[in-house]
Amino acid sequence: MSARIFIPCDSAALAVGADEVAQAFQDHAAARGLVVDVQRNSSRGLFWLEPLLEVQTEQGRIAYGPVSPEDVPSLLAADVLHGGAHPLCLGPTEQIPFLAQQQRLTFARMGITRPLSLEDYAAHGGWQGLQQALSQSSEAVVQTVLDSGLRGRGGAAFPAGIKWRTVLGAVSTQKYVVCNADEGDSGTFSDRMTLEGDPFMLIEGMVIAGLAVGATQGFIYIRSEYPHAIATMRQAIALCESAGFLGSDVMGSGQAFALQVRKAAGSYVCGEETAMLESIEGKRGIVRAKPPLPAIEGLFGQPTVINNVITLASVPLILAKGSAFYKNFGVGRSTGTLPFQLAGNIRHGGLVERAFGLTLRELLFDFGGGSRSGRPIKAVQVGGPLGAYVPESQWDVPLDYEAYAAIGAVVGHGGIVVHDDSANMAQLARYAMAFCALESCGKCTPCRIGSTRGVETIDRLRNSADKTQPVKLLRDLCDTMLNGSLCAMGGMTPYPVLSALNHYPEDFGLTAPAPSVE
Amino acid sequence: MHHAPDSNNWTWLQPLLTQHQGQAGGLLPLLHDIQDRMGFVPAGAVPLIAQAMNLSRAEVHGVISYYHHFRTEAPGQHVVQICRAEACQACGGEALMDQAQASLGCAEHETSADGRFTLESVYCLGLCASSPAVQIGDRLHARMDPAKLKQLLAVAGGAR
Numbered sequence: 001m002s003a004r005i006f007i008p009c010d011s012a013a014l015a016v017g018a019d020e021v022a023q024a025f026q027d028h029a030a031a032r033g034l035v036v037d038v039q040r041n042s043s044r045g046l047f048w049l050e051p052l053l054e055v056q057t058e059q060g061r062i063a064y065g066p067v068s069p070e071d072v073p074s075l076l077a078a079d080v081l082h083g084g085a086h087p088l089c090l091g092p093t094e095q096i097p098f099l100a101q102q103q104r105l106t107f108a109r110m111g112i113t114r115p116l117s118l119e120d121y122a123a124h125g126g127w128q129g130l131q132q133a134l135s136q137s138s139e140a141v142v143q144t145v146l147d148s149g150l151r152g153r154g155g156a157a158f159p160a161g162i163k164w165r166t167v168l169g170a171v172s173t174q175k176y177v178v179c180n181a182d183e184g185d186s187g188t189f190s191d192r193m194t195l196e197g198d199p200f201m202l203i204e205g206m207v208i209a210g211l212a213v214g215a216t217q218g219f220i221y222i223r224s225e226y227p228h229a230i231a232t233m234r235q236a237i238a239l240c241e242s243a244g245f246l247g248s249d250v251m252g253s254g255q256a257f258a259l260q261v262r263k264a265a266g267s268y269v270c271g272e273e274t275a276m277l278e279s280i281e282g283k284r285g286i287v288r289a290k291p292p293l294p295a296i297e298g299l300f301g302q303p304t305v306i307n308n309v310i311t312l313a314s315v316p317l318i319l320a321k322g323s324a325f326y327k328n329f330g331v332g333r334s335t336g337t338l339p340f341q342l343a344g345n346i347r348h349g350g351l352v353e354r355a356f357g358l359t360l361r362e363l364l365f366d367f368g369g370g371s372r373s374g375r376p377i378k379a380v381q382v383g384g385p386l387g388a389y390v391p392e393s394q395w396d397v398p399l400d401y402e403a404y405a406a407i408g409a410v411v412g413h414g415g416i417v418v419h420d421d422s423a424n425m426a427q428l429a430r431y432a433m434a435f436c437a438l439e440s441c442g443k444c445t446p447c448r449i450g451s452t453r454g455v456e457t458i459d460r461l462r463n464s465a466d467k468t469q470p471v472k473l474l475r476d477l478c479d480t481m482l483n484g485s486l487c488a489m490g491g492m493t494p495y496p497v498l499s500a501l502n503h504y505p506e507d508f509g510l511t512a513p514a515p516s517v518e
Numbered sequence: 519m520h521h522a523p524d525s526n527n528w529t530w531l532q533p534l535l536t537q538h539q540g541q542a543g544g545l546l547p548l549l550h551d552i553q554d555r556m557g558f559v560p561a562g563a564v565p566l567i568a569q570a571m572n573l574s575r576a577e578v579h580g581v582i583s584y585y586h587h588f589r590t591e592a593p594g595q596h597v598v599q600i601c602r603a604e605a606c607q608a609c610g611g612e613a614l615m616d617q618a619q620a621s622l623g624c625a626e627h628e629t630s631a632d633g634r635f636t637l638e639s640v641y642c643l644g645l646c647a648s649s650p651a652v653q654i655g656d657r658l659h660a661r662m663d664p665a666k667l668k669q670l671l672a673v674a675g676g677a678r
Contacts, residue, residue: 011643011644011645011658012644012645012647012648012660014658015643015645015648015651015658015659015660015661016648016660016661047647047648048647048648050648183642183644184641184642185642186603186604186605186606186641186642186646187603187604187605187646188642188644188646189644189645189646189647192644224550224587225640225642225643225644226644227656262543262546262547263546263547263550264587265546265549265550265585265586265587265588266585266586266587267584267585267586267587268641279546280543280546281542281543282543282544282545282546282571282581283545283577283581284580284581284584284585285584285585300542300543341646341647342647343605343646343647343649344604344605344608344609344646344649345608345609346647349646349647349648349649350647351647372609373609381604385603385604415646417604417605417608417646418608419604419608420608423608428604428607431604431607435641439641
């Protein structure tokens with residue numbers, strides 16, 4: 001039997017030379033007359049260790065990393081194929097503390113299977129959820145999703161089951177399922193990892209959604225900045241069509257579900273669900289006023305389920321193991337797990353799937369190991385560019401939707417961007433406004449004009465001796481944007497701005513805490 | 519690589535128009551196919567696109583100009599994208615834009631004088647745990663620093 005090694009094909013591994021390591025391994029192994037089966041798996045999400053090389057041994061997989069092509073000769077000399085000792089050896093992969101402390105439900109296959117292997121997918125629990133769904137009525141499937149407490153993982157945290165029930169109840173000859181894979185938030189990559197690393201899981205979730213609500217057509221809207229994800233999903237769809245998991249007769253059920261990828265075009269606001277619908281319809285990505293809700297009048301005017309990648313990817317497991325199983329994870333109304341993404345200035349950056357309720361401090365230190373620079377952590381932006389900067393005084397608040405809302409922050413899509421003490425929070429607040437100005441769709445005034453005025457006001461605040469007036473103006477402007485914007489783009493840009501101002505007044509040249517508006 | 523555009527010859531466009539004409543919401547897929555082939559969406563194609571998709575020229579122009587991804591001029595041989603978003607800023611990403619401008623002798627949204635590189639900002643490549651990140655052509659590069667970027671650009675620039 002030939003030795004088997006695994007080198008990930010995830011973008012984050014490719015970006016640090018995984019292809020070169022795989023090639024070097026094949027070349028050097030061949031030169032030594034060794035027969036090695038080099039498999040390209042998905043990534044475990046321990047990105048500081050990429051390229052991570054794993055070897056299949058009788059004791060399970062043994063990990064080595066981060067591996068460069070230059071390390072390959074010494075690895076082979078150290079008998080890596082039998083788990084031999086080497087300075088890069090990390091021991092059994094699943095005992096690496098970062099991984100061992102996780103609760104991987106949705107990401108259970110991540111790093112283990114080959115993304116486009118239907119055989120691997122089926123061997124690791126794939127299609128069990130769909131089989132369950134096919135044996136139940138539509139109403140029962142929707143009820144299971146409702147009972148699981150699953151909420152939208154894109155950021156808005158709206159109960160998925162309620163959306164599904166609304167679409168199920170809507171009467172139309174054509175309904176749609178749309179997967180929002182326009183993961184534009186800095187600090188997030190869980191959608192990308194799923195699209196690139198476990199595409200069949202997303203397809204299975206979408207087929208279940210389609211069967212549950214009576215939709216026969218699905219779209220996956222993927223950002224153009226994710227070319228590997230687009231390529232993988234397209235191949236995965238083709239494989240599922242050939243194998244009968246998609247098409248006119250899903251798994252012999254007589255029910256139809258077709259799926260296609262739509263490539264986005266670099267507009268951040270198209271991650272907002274109605275702008276995304278406009279974009280899929282071939283138009284400019286301008287936000288729609290609600291109502292009507294997309295569940296009633298969505299894509300091409302038809303009832304449409306819109307969910308984020310992780311929401312849909314969570315569904316197969318919920319169907320396979322039952323709503324109670326999933327609901328037992330988490331706290332309060334934040335049930336299940338969230339794939340948190342540790343990013344920015346963090347020593348051990350990567351994906352941490354855990355039940356809701358752990359704290360930022362646990363993520364930053366127990367998982368992340370502190371800052372990458374070695375300097376003190378100053379601020380942590382949770383929930384993407386529209387999320388608040390969370391200061392150390394709030395790092396012990398449990399990460400659940402309600403607890404974060406109570407401190408004026410958001411969990412969002414679970415992105416966590418760490419900044420050390422070299423960060424200038426006034427600069428980051430300015431960036432938030434500038435980003436909003438760049439990406440605003442322009443439909444509503446608070447967002448379109450407010451963001452530009454916000455940049456100007458922050459500049460004035462930073463540069464002028466009189467701070468009182470610009471602070472008052474900035475708070476007033478943020479209030480208008482918060483309450484007057486059509487969508488989260490303008491409506492949440494004040495979160496990073498105000499949290500920076502409130503928690504780090506000194507960065508704005510303010511000596512005392514910034515005065516609040518009356 | 520990309521075909522040189524010929525302003526008088528649009529025969530290459532016809533199959534693409536035919537392919538997307540009946541497709542619901544086909545304008546974005548069509549524009550992607552055009553840009554994938556040509557490197558940009560030539561202005562001369564707009565009236566033909568409008569006619570084929572039963573849209574006004576203004577509508578087609580509106581879509582092209584709305585999305586950052588679509589270009590209306592030919593880019594350099596390699597498009598260099600520097601991530602400017604928060605996770606990359608947190609690890610020194612801004613210095614990469616400075617380095618790229620110095621190496622290429624052009625500003626953001628511009629093409630270097632030798633036509634080899636077009637410099638762009640990008641807001642997130644999804645490599646936020648291995649920041650800062652850049653993309654040169656089709657290749658992603660993470661855990662970058664200015665010295666590594668300088669080297670990569672020198673290699674991509676190649677021998678004259």
